[in-house]
Amino acid sequence: MxxxxxxxxxxxxxxxxxxxxxxxxxxxxxxxxxxxxxxxxxxxxxxxxxxxxxxxxxxxxxxxxxxxxxxxxxxxxxxxxxxxxxxxxxxxxxxxxxxxxxxxxxxxxxxxxxxxxxxxxxxxxxxxxxxxxxxxxxxxxxxxxxxxxxxxxxxxxxxxIQQPVHYDFRARRDTPNELRAFFRKMGWRRVVAFQTRNPLHRAHQELTFRAAKEAQANLLIHPVVGLTKPGDVDHFTRVRCYEAVLDKYPASTTTMSLLNLAMRMAGPREAVWHGLIRGNHGCTHMIVGRDHAGPGKNSAGEDFYGAYDAQDLYRTYQDEIGVEMVDFKHMVWVQERAQYEPADEIEDRDNVTILNISGTELRRRLAEGLEIPEWFSFPEVVNELRRTRPPRAQQGFTVFFTGFSGSGKSTIANAVMVKLMEMGGRPVTLLDGDIVRKNLSSELGFSKEHRDLNIRRIGYVASEITKNGGIAICAPIAPYATTRRAVREDIEAFGAFVEVHVATSIEECEKRDRKGLYKLARAGKIKEFTGISDPYDVPESPELRLETESVDVDNCAHQVILKLESMGLIAG
Ligand code: PPS
CATH class of the missing domain: 3.10.400.10 (Sulfate adenylyltransferase)
Known part of the structure; x- marks a missing residue:
């Protein structure tokens, strides 16, 4: 090409x-x-x-x-x-x-x-x-x-008819034609785009500098602010981080624009798509790094795509895309030389110290309030991240109990609430199944549709509480795994989601029959009764599973508290 x-x-x-x-x-x-x-x-x-x-x-x-x-x-x-x-x-x-x-x-x-x-x-x-x-x-x-x-x-x-309105970062949003006009005005003839959904750290800066040099091009930092991978740092925080890093680039050669794309995390195909989108925005080059738009692990615990599959597919279609790829391998810090280098170009790797902090490790350090070294990121970026993600013991979180009617969810949830209130520090709200059905969902029955709606409402309230730094304790039956997962995703955007399966067997619940409902359900007087005439998806990997049959309430509640402590959510 x-x-x-x-x-x-x-x-x-x-x-x-x-x-x-x-x-x-x-x-x-x-x-x-x-x-x-x-x-x-x-x-x-x-x-x-x-x-x-x-x-x-x-x-x-x-x-x-x-x-x-x-x-x-x-x-x-x-x-x-x-x-x-x-x-x-x-x-x-x-x-x-x-x-x-x-x-x-x-x-x-x-x-x-x-x-x-x-x-x-x-x-x-x-x-x-x-x-x-x-x-x-x-x-x-x-x-x-x-x-x-x-x-x-x-x-x-x-x-x-009209563009969707964005009230945030207006000056940083450009249509393809606005960017084209800007490049024209600035006389930029070659532009390399850097696609990202993560905050920029020093390795990214080095990589983008190198890419611009290699392509003899100007640089467009082009972060996605539409929808990215669930659990990513929110775009408000990211844009504040980008603004801080932008000062470290020469203003005459680099610009930044926000792209309201809904990513699909489709790896190789996504890279080709990103290339076409960047071409439309007037770019001549695009950086494709390691594991471009990767979705993480599949259900067998393996990567969905190979680390460089995206580069390979892009290369195949490069001429048709019309945007040249600047491919990059993984950048790592070489301590002795105090600089970033592409991992595959280090010839004396046995004689030097190679340092790297993965995304998971960074999240752990932020969550635990640990040091993040200067070689890894810029203090301004770290400060922004710490502001949004205070240590876990100061963040909001949700404890979500699930189990059959009469399994002991409400009793254990109450005990946990009282223990947390005794500790103090954060406001605690209990969203018990019965309370919610009285206050939030009084018009709902027990069809799948209504149960889902009920759980989504609980999830919504819990996510707001979590977002604002409180503790939400939920205790509905929540029989459907997909709905529980959806609620998990909503909440994990703001804090931890701790699923607790109260694993009392249906036989035991029926034997206890505290409210006399099982008798009515057996007699067919209550329809769609969970465990009798309606399904319950047993959680596959909850954070905690409580066996209640030979354990008292206090002990169950204590197990929850220990779990919260081990997750760093409450100070030990
Ligand atoms: S769900 O499925 O999560 O929306 O259910 P939830 O809001 O937790 O409500 C469960 C409580 O309602 C009573 N009840 C029934 N449960 C299950 N199936 C049917 N058909 C039903 N009809 C009434 C029951 O008392 C549940 O209370 P808990 O606290 O779970 O015992």
């Missing part, structure tokens, strides 16, 4: 003119509307502003099939990621082919319209296998596909 030079002419957007948009907005108010999910809003923004050029809307069935099977749309254009409008079956039934629908954000604002040309039920297992490499729900996008995405896909061209 010859050294590429940008063609900075504007790329097509899907927006109509201001006048037409005002008219269209009024007309669209009468259309059937779809309230988009956060992921769909991210996708729509990049469709409308040309970030996903040459896509003209959400994929139709033929394009979807091609993209899933061989990364190509029906006309042969390279596109590795299915950009689909997934909806519920109920909504899909209200939509006819050829009909226009309004696409609304979560506050109800109409952002665009779509003419529905296709409607189909996708084979999600095939999509998982082909796009993400395995139908394994340990992969966040596969989990999303099976548990959060609607069961029907709608496809068709989109007409853009």
């Amino acid at each position: 010859n050294m590429p030079i940008t063609n900075l002419a504007p790329i097509p957007e899907l927006y109509v003119s201001y006048e037409s948009s005002q008219k269209l907005k009024v007309e669209a108010a009468d259309l059937t509307s779809w309230d988009m999910t956060p992921r769909q809003i991210c996708d729509l923004e990049l469709l409308m502003n040309g970030g996903f050029n040459p896509l003209k809307g959400f994929l139709n069935e033929a394009d979807y099939d091609g993209v899933v099977e061989n990364m190509r749309m029906a006309d042969g254009t390279l596109w590795p990621m299915p950009i689909t409008l997934d909806v519920s079956e109920k909504f899909a039934e209200t939509v006819e082919l050829g009909q226009d629908i309004a696409l609304r954000d979560q506050e109800g604002v109409i952002l665009g319209t779509m003419t529905v040309t296709d409607k189909w039920v996708p084979n999600k297992s095939r999509e998982a296998e082909k796009v993400f490499g395995a139908d394994d729900q340990a992969h966040p996008a596969v989990y999303y596909l099976h548990n959060q995405a609607g069961s029907v896909y709608l496809g068709g061209p989109v007409t853009g």
Whole structure:
């Protein structure tokens, strides 16, 4: 590939003119509307502003099939990621082919319209296998596909009315054409993009410097602020960290812009997708490092993708992507030379001390309030991270008891609450099954749908408590593993989630029958009774499993307290 030079002419957007948009907005108010999910809003923004050029809307069935099977749309254009409008079956039934629908954000604002040309039920297992490499729900996008995405896909061209509004970091957000105009104005002919979803530390700075030098290019720090991997550092903190690091780059050669992309963590395919998106933003080069957009381990505990699979796939399609890859190996600190070097280029590795702090180790040090050395990161970045992630013993957390009715959840939860209040330091809230059903969920019954809603409500309140530094103790039956996992994800964004399975057997619960409900359930007077006529998914790997049959309440509560102590959540 010859050294590429940008063609900075504007790329097509899907927006109509201001006048037409005002008219269209009024007309669209009468259309059937779809309230988009956060992921769909991210996708729509990049469709409308040309970030996903040459896509003209959400994929139709033929394009979807091609993209899933061989990364190509029906006309042969390279596109590795299915950009689909997934909806519920109920909504899909209200939509006819050829009909226009309004696409609304979560506050109800109409952002665009779509003419529905296709409607189909996708084979999600095939999509998982082909796009993400395995139908394994340990992969966040596969989990999303099976548990959060609607069961029907709608496809068709989109007409853009207005951009989603962002109130945060406005000056740092640019459409592809705004970035192109900026590069044009600055006379930047070669631009290397650095994609990231993590705070920048010294190794990243070294890597980006080297990449810019190698490509003889200017540098665009292009972090993703849409949706990243569950559990990542939130984007507010990250952007404050980026701002701090940006001062350490020469202002005339480097800039930063925020990308509202919803990542899929699809490794190799994601790298190709990122390349196409960066091309649309006027970049000529992109850095692809080790384990680009990696989702972590699969359910067998192995990596989903090889560390350099993304680089290999990118290389295969590089000419078509039109954005040259600057590939980087892992950067490590060489103590004797006091500098970062690519791990594979160190020839005297037996004679030098090589240091590295992994993401997991960094999280541990932050959680435990331990030292983070200067060679690893910048003090400003560490301060920001410490502000958002104080040591675990000062963070909020949730203890989530689950088990059959009458298993002893409420009694143990009460005892734990009292012990924690005795210790003091953080406010404690008990969200017991019965209390919640009186106050938050009084209109709900015990169907799967209602139980899920009930647990999601408990999860929502617990996540708010956790976010604000309190302790939430929940004690519902919560019979469904997928719902418990969803709640875990919501809460782990802010603090620890400690699942405690109160493993009293159904026989024992029935024998105790404290409320006389089992008798009624056996007699068929209470329907859908957990363990009798309704399912209970036994937690596979809770943080703690309590056997209650020969142990008293005080001892069970004590085991919970010991667990919290061993996790560093309460001071020993
Ligand atoms: S769930 O599944 O998590 O939403 O259930 P939860 O909110 O914890 O409510 C369980 C309490 O409601 C009583 N109850 C029933 N439980 C299970 N199945 C059926 N059909 C049912 N009908 C009423 C029961 O007393 C549960 O209280 P606990 O505290 O668990 O004994």
